[in-house]
Amino acid sequence: MHRLTPTRGLALAVAVTLLGGCTLSRPHYVSPDVHVGEPAFVRSLEAHTVSSLVEGNLAQILLNGDEIFPAMLAAIRGARTTITFANFIYEDGAIADEMATALGERCRAGVAVHVLLDAVGSGQMPREYWKRLQDAGCQTAWYHSLNPFAIKRINHRNHRRILVIDGQVGFTGGTGVGEQWTGDGRKPEHWRQTDVRVEGPIVRSLQAAFAENWRDTTGILLGGDRYFPPPQRRGDLAVQSVKSSPASGAAEAYLLFHLAIDGARSSIHLTNPYFVPDDPMADALVRAAQRGVRISIITAGVAQGVLDRLVRQASRAHFPRATKAGVKIYEYGPALLHAKTMVVDGQWVSIGSANLDNRSFALNNELNLVFLDRGIASRLISVFQEDLKFSSPVSDDELWINRFFYLPLLPLRDQL
Secondary structure, eight states, X not given: OOOOOHHHHHHHHHHHHHHHTTOOOOOOOOOOSOOTTSHHHHHHHHHHHTOOEEEEEEEEEEEHHHHHHHHHHHHXXXXXXXXXXXESOBOOSHHHHHHHHHHHHHHHTTOEEEEEEETTTTTTOOHHHHHHHHHTTOEEXXXXXXXXXXXXXXXXXXXXXXXXXXXXXXXXXXXXXXXGGSSOSSBTTBOBOEEEEEESTTHHHHHHHHHHHXXXXXXXXXXXXXXXXXXOOOSSEEEXXXXXXXXXXXXXXXXXXXXXXXXXXXXXXXXXSOBOOOHHHHHHHHHHHHTTOEEEXXXXXXXXXXXXXXXXXXXXXXXXXXXXXXXXXXXXXXXXXXXXXXXXXXXEEEEESOOBSHHHHHTSBEEEEEEEOHHHHHHHHHHHHHHHTTEEEOOHHHHHHHHHHHGGGGXXXXXX
């Protein structure tokens, strides 16, 4: 296994930054004149993200580790045939130990368990956990292992979070496995996170996203009823699964956000730790604000690590343009904000792994679930309003005064 020491981790981070270069530019897209919620918007989004709205699903919003990990562990322990699990970050700690033990127990019980971890993001995972999984008979693999003969792959990571049980129950969002994701998201060192648990035909799409990365990593094609059972209706929700694989030329995550912003007519509630829009995306936000859309954004006010702090400072150079147009930006204070959600016009919702930055849009594999449902939208707007109580508005004066300090950091904004 490849573990990252602090020195090696810093060197790798610098290498990743340099490898990104200036390859992340894209055209200024002109969106169709369709509104979120209209059938024409749904069809347009399906066409440009190469995904369909799937009927007959059930969903449960999960907030922070206090809700996310108990739900995941209960599902794992109840598995009967298969478990597929992919994550960007798997570290050390009590929850990581418990997760490895639960997966290993199901392997020994005869469940086919596949674990795919990103070689960079999970570089701090203790060897003991990996060996425990392998000794139990789990199938394990590293996504884009560190290979000096394939140096360009270092910059393309698997940022998706996927857990699928028996092909029937699925989880996704932005949670990693580590102590920082435990707790209620209101205390230091315990990150604020939103994930979702789903049942129904949409789970097949989550499984397909895992199968894509497993195939590309191992050469093994997953199939059969254990992985893709006949779909069964579980509820009344229409859900869309949007997977983005920029290294293969697919930038669906970018188009997802771009079309939703251009399709907004009344409100946007965006929660994202990395608010670093490129010029076309910033233009879309400004256009939305100018046509009267109320835009509120909560981003991270707490940083993690030196490079993270630099990138967050660089991202602030983009804030004045948005705030001048009327966008309200807030920074979450109690802990690091890691939730990635978006609600448009009180009816359209995105929950997933994609950050609003070029690393997610042009480099990483990402996965987001999209819901066209006023109930889920209302729930997440309530969560947004509660998070605002722990957030501080960004000061225009502060941003303009410090803008020249941030400008030299702009080359970093596309890389993390």
